[in-house]
Amino acid sequence: MKRSLQVVAVTVAAVSSLGLSMGGSSAASPAVTADPNAKVEYSGTLSILTKFGLQQLSPYFVNLAQDYEKLHPGVKVELIQESDDSVKGKTKTLVASNSLPDVYFSWTGSWGANFVRGNRAVDLSKVIGPDTDWGKTLSPAAVKAFEYNGKLYGIPLYQDAKFMGYNKQIFAKLGLKAPATFEELLTSCDAIRKSGATPISLGNKEAWPAIHFAGQLLAYNVPQAALERDFDPATAEYTDPGYVAALKQFSQLVVRCTDGAGVNGTSYASALQAFTNAQSAMYYQEIIEFDQAATPDSAVKPADFGFFKLPVPDGAKGDPKSIEGAPEGYMINAASKNIPLAIDFMKFVTSKENAQVLSAPPYGQPSATIGGASESNMSVAVVDGLKEINAASFLMPWLDTANPPRVAAVWLSGLQALAGGSMTPEQVMDEVRKTASAAK
Amino acid sequence: MVHGAARPQRQKSLRARFGNLLSFRWAAIALILIGWFVYYPIVDNFVVSTTDQDIYTGEVTNVGLANYDRLLHDPIVLVALWNNCLYAIISVVFQVFGAFLLAALIEDLRSERWRRFWRAVYFVPSAISITVTGLLFYFIYQPQIGLLDAALSRLGLGQLVQPWLGNEHTAIYAIIAMSQWQGFGYSTLLFAIAIQKIPRDLYDAATMDGAGAFRRLWSITFPLTREMTGLMIIVTITGAFQVFNEVMVMTAGGPNNSSQVLGTWLYQKAFIEDNFGYGAAIAAVIFVLTMLTGAAQLWYTKRRRVQL
Known part of the structure; x- marks a missing residue:
């Protein structure tokens, strides 16, 4: 027995020492800055990780790749197309195995910050800054959303924000108008439920849809300074009383407007389907989904589709003009062997002509290129939504990309528990505080 | 005489052993593949489990049995x-x-x-x-x-x-x-x-x-x-x-x-x-x-x- 223990101890020590031998090692490349005068070599293969894996969106990058290959016959574009859910795991696997493609999708906030921290993204300041030729073609606010430590690292492709889409026909039948306050929204839900329809279809199986409701309510209830302090792992406290107030409002919304605990057993896609089939009156969605929620072939036609910003609760102490959302875009891999070519491809992607295709149906992704979001070829709802985004005083980042992953995971599971009724708002915030403190 | 009789026996034994070792060459490719794809990842997993890795910076810190x-x-x-x-x-x-x-x-x-x-x-x-x-x-x-x-x-x-x-x-x-x-x-x-x-x-x-x-x-x-x-x-x-x-x-x-x-x-x-x-x-x-x-x-x- 004594001998066995000795063997175990020696084995553990050996394994630990193997780990020790790797201590402090680093696989990341040094910081790389884009050279505006670099000559573009139009040869070789360019790999791109997109978030356009859904059937409706995937042709966009496929067509762009074909067009670019036609323009430059020596170049081959390889696409890795993922969905909103799968791109997260895929990206991390590629990072962990040092296999990031030349160009890859990124959110703003802490998601993008990780690539910058690890010197995985090219500093694009000299090619995309406000005074550069390329920078002048892009929305300055969207470019600035990818600013870290005073440098620019991202190429914004489109603007995004969350709105409540509603079925105008159901509202008109019940004599309802788009609610002006949160309390009015709850009252409207009661009336819709009485009529037999589901007021808001919410599918929270993936856990992040609830985060989007909570994110907007947090922006309304918690002052911006407190939010920004709490999103920084070094200063996070999560003590503002607005957090609990926002979660209480979310609980009310789940009980009065949705299928209650059933939301955790329904997928995001099923909830969207319920709305497009006119089985529910409202669906909380991103502007980039407007053209998919109401199509000429769905039960809810584009003319029946309306939207409003999630209404502000009475007495909320945050910013009533804020809106939850952020531009989304792409970064260039610092380890890429052909950075000038990767930049050239992204200039092609963000050209006015391609931007207009992106903004129009069936894609409906309002481009971050100036003049790319043209009212003439976009659906009315997307045009109006874009105006609301531009009028917002503060863009509240998505909670799951603004927070470090460990804190984000607690938000995700905590809000599922809140929706399911197994945790109170105070308990959820206790868990968030504990994890944020441990993650410092 | 005794020594003379022992030497051929020892040679035979060595030949037999060497022959046995040689026979391993037929299994060598399989053994290398199994070792590389099955047993090395198992050992490596135990090594990784004693570290804290930052996948973005590539920094690896030994944390012993803390995990x-x-x-x-x-x-x-x-x-x-x-x-x-x-x-x-x-x-x-x-x-x-x-x-x-x-x-x-x-x-x-x-x-x-x-x-x-x-x-x-x-x-x-x-x-x-x-x-x-x-x-x-x-x-x-x-x-x-x-x-x-x-x-x-x-x-x-x-x-x-x-x-x-x-x-x-x-x-x-x-x-x-x-x-x-x-x-x-x-x-x-x-x-x-x-x-x-x-x-x-x-x-x-x-x-x-x-x-x-x-x-x-x-x-x-x-x-x-x-x-x-x-x-x-x-x-x-x-x-x-x-x-x-x-x-x-x-x-x-x-x-x-x-x-x-x-x-x-x-x-x-x-x-x-x-x-x-x-x-x-x-x-x-x-x-x-x-x-x-x-x-x-x-x-x-x-x-x-x-x-x-």
């Missing part, structure tokens, strides 16, 4: 371990003993045509991919349009209607139930093959001695399929500790981590929370548990083996 210490105090690990145990227990009951009984019933049928028919009927779900089955059952359990809740309502059992995958108390059972439906037929088929190998004379003799169906099952079929039963128990238990796909497809471990199993918690920690060291520690626990289960079961079946 294992953290694992002992992680409440979700207990939830996941319990869910894996539930998976194993329920799967052994249905996919081993239930499948054994069903196979015995099918093989007891007189008509070969009916035997083939029932084997095929029970085997069909196993031919469907687990991911597809997971999606199929997601729709069956769906609260608004799901078949299960609709059937319960029609049968006057409305009080049982609930969001099966959305309820923290039912999610893991709903997933396990799907898994039984999927795996039951495969086990049945394997038991049917084992039963077919038993000589009919034994049954005929037992029948002439007045043994009834249950007695024949207990005294002939059961002991003579013990090896298959042991194998199925190992496969089922190790499978229960490696379960991943069905949980990811149906709940991704939710709601509120209630249906996490070790495999999905490993994925959550490593790939969602960027904590590869802790994920490796969970993987090490899964490895040890499945190894111990397999070893114990092999030892037990070897002791109780019945040979014809």
Whole structure:
């Protein structure tokens, strides 16, 4: 027995020492800055990780790749197309195995910050800054959303924000108008439920849809300074009383407007389907989904589709003009062997002509290129939504990309528990505080 | 003289040994491949489990056994371990003993045509991919349009209607139930093959001695399929500790981590929370548990083996 223990101890020590031998090692490349005068070599293969894996969106990058290959016959574009859910795991696997493609999708906030921290993204300041030729073609606010430590690292492709889409026909039948306050929204839900329809279809199986409701309510209830302090792992406290107030409002919304605990057993896609089939009156969605929620072939036609910003609760102490959302875009891999070519491809992607295709149906992704979001070829709802985004005083980042992953995971599971009724708002915030403190 | 006689013997022995070593060259490629793709990752996983890695910067810090210490105090690990145990227990009951009984019933049928028919009927779900089955059952359990809740309502059992995958108390059972439906037929088929190998004379003799169906099952079929039963128990238990796909497809471990199993918690920690060291520690626990289960079961079946 004594001998066995000795063997175990020696084995553990050996394994630990193997780990020790790797201590402090680093696989990341040094910081790389884009050279505006670099000559573009139009040869070789360019790999791109997109978030356009859904059937409706995937042709966009496929067509762009074909067009670019036609323009430059020596170049081959390889696409890795993922969905909103799968791109997260895929990206991390590629990072962990040092296999990031030349160009890859990124959110703003802490998601993008990780690539910058690890010197995985090219500093694009000299090619995309406000005074550069390329920078002048892009929305300055969207470019600035990818600013870290005073440098620019991202190429914004489109603007995004969350709105409540509603079925105008159901509202008109019940004599309802788009609610002006949160309390009015709850009252409207009661009336819709009485009529037999589901007021808001919410599918929270993936856990992040609830985060989007909570994110907007947090922006309304918690002052911006407190939010920004709490999103920084070094200063996070999560003590503002607005957090609990926002979660209480979310609980009310789940009980009065949705299928209650059933939301955790329904997928995001099923909830969207319920709305497009006119089985529910409202669906909380991103502007980039407007053209998919109401199509000429769905039960809810584009003319029946309306939207409003999630209404502000009475007495909320945050910013009533804020809106939850952020531009989304792409970064260039610092380890890429052909950075000038990767930049050239992204200039092609963000050209006015391609931007207009992106903004129009069936894609409906309002481009971050100036003049790319043209009212003439976009659906009315997307045009109006874009105006609301531009009028917002503060863009509240998505909670799951603004927070470090460990804190984000607690938000995700905590809000599922809140929706399911197994945790109170105070308990959820206790868990968030504990994890944020441990993650410092 | 003595020395002279010993030398050829020693030479012969050396030649034999060298010859044995040479014979290894035929297996060398296989050994290298197995070593590289099977055993090296196992060792490397233990190494990674003693580190804290930042995948973005590539920095690796040795933390000794801190990940294992953290694992002992992680409440979700207990939830996941319990869910894996539930998976194993329920799967052994249905996919081993239930499948054994069903196979015995099918093989007891007189008509070969009916035997083939029932084997095929029970085997069909196993031919469907687990991911597809997971999606199929997601729709069956769906609260608004799901078949299960609709059937319960029609049968006057409305009080049982609930969001099966959305309820923290039912999610893991709903997933396990799907898994039984999927795996039951495969086990049945394997038991049917084992039963077919038993000589009919034994049954005929037992029948002439007045043994009834249950007695024949207990005294002939059961002991003579013990090896298959042991194998199925190992496969089922190790499978229960490696379960991943069905949980990811149906709940991704939710709601509120209630249906996490070790495999999905490993994925959550490593790939969602960027904590590869802790994920490796969970993987090490899964490895040890499945190894111990397999070893114990092999030892037990070897002791109780019945040979014809």
